[in-house]
Amino acid sequence: MGNHGDTVDEALLTTILPGVHVAANHQLGSIDQGRPGPTVVVSGGMHGNEPAGVLAILRILNTLATTNAPVAGHLLGLCGNVGALRLGVRYTDRDLNRHWDAASVAQLRATHGHTAEDVEQLEILHAFDDAVAHARGPIVHLDLHSMSADGVPFIVVCEHPQSVQLAHDLCLPGIVGLEKAIPATTIEYFTTLGHIALAVEGGQHHAESTVDTLESVAWLLLAAVGAISWATVPDLQGRRDRLRQRGLNVPPxxxxxxxxxxxxxxxxxxxxxxxxxxxxxxxxxxxxxxxxxxxxxxxxxxxxxxxxxxxxxxxxxxxxxx
Ligand SMILES: [Zn+2]
Missing domain, CATH: 2.40.50.100 (RNA polymerase II/Efflux pump adaptor protein, barrel-sandwich hybrid domain)
Incomplete structure (x- = not known):
């Protein structure tokens, strides 16, 4: 039992993200209490101008550590594009969320690439590999994003049959086919391996409600896949109400x-x-x-x-x- 990894101070991250230390394996935190259950990988900041997802993950890890709540399986929180997050830019050399198709991944593993994002992707790949190799149950990946435009947040649904049902549990509109329109994202990587993958666009990059939306979606996902009990979700009803309100009841x-x-x-x-x-x-x-x-x-x-x-x-x- 234990919560490993570096503890990152949320206030510090908000004000001086460039000073935050993230482990070389991109780990924000990891909770594995040795119980059977799913492996849930939650990542944020795959785009460096989208820090809200990183904050949302830190809030959840801090809450679970503080309350010592039982967690089934393995929860892994990952920071995406560390270099670009420090600079506050979407990416340095190329979009980190676009080379996750099988051919690009195989080539990257063979050649190790050469751009800043190649290095980031290889490190994240190793973190994914490790989580997948040690999984004792189903594997679910949730990738947290934010948008340049204001507007309705939504869930990007993958083709896995369980994905649509899960999106329904997350109280936001589910968008089908975006993973085809934007190929080679992490969704393609996990679904190619037969796992469930979802992404969330939580709102405008620096809106406070965006962090709350992303945090709420991740809490609901953890409960929906059985990693935690519904009673463990802080302010469950409030979170559902706020998500439905922000989702404007837009249909799939x-x-x-x-x-x-x-x-x-x-x-x-x-x-x-x-x-x-x-x-x-x-x-x-x-x-x-x-x-x-x-x-x-x-x-x-x-x-x-x-x-x-x-x-x-x-x-x-x-x-x-x-
Ligand atoms: Zn993004």
Missing amino acids: VKVTYRHGIAPQDHFRMKPGYRNLQAVHAGEVLAEDDRGPVRAPESGWILLPLYQPVGTDGFFIGSAALG
Whole structure:
């Protein structure tokens, strides 16, 4: 029994993230009390300008350590792009959440790569490997993210049959097909191995509610997979109420369109779009060097890009059912 790893002071992380020590294996904390149960890997900060997920993980680890609550299986909290988090940028050389397909992973393992993110990914891979190798039950990965635009938070659902049910338990809209529209994320890595993987877009990067949303989703997931009892979740009803309120009861949405961009496009999103806002076919959503960029179909806009770096201008989804 024991809680290993470095204890990171949350206030310190909030104010001077560059000074935080994260272990070389990216571990924020690990709880394994020797009981049977699932292995739950929760990661945050895969994008270095998204510290909210790291804070959410630290809050949960601190609460579980303080209350000494029983935990079944193994809970592992990981910090994603440590170098980029220190700089407060999305990434240094390339997006850390885009090279997780089997071919890229195999190549990285063979060559060790050369970019800053290759090093980060190899270290995280070793942490994943270790958690998977020692698993005594099902393996679930939850990746915590935040967005440049304001708007409705949501869960990115994978194809695993249990994934949709789990997303339902997490009290936010579930988005189907985003893992196909954005290939080679950690979701693809875990689902290729046959495990369950979910990602959360918890809200705008630096909003306080984003940390609460991400923390709440992770608590609910831990209970939903049986790592902790529902009674262990602090303020369970309040968390569910807040998530449902922030999710605006948007139904499950299936992604039907991705607007990919390149730097030479000089893509500029029109101001004011919120995540999961309804849009109509033909509506001018953005401009680039070729002129106006229109919605090719009606639906809900997802992840409109309001930061200078990125390869996805926006996505459009429609109701997943019916
Ligand atoms: Zn992200």
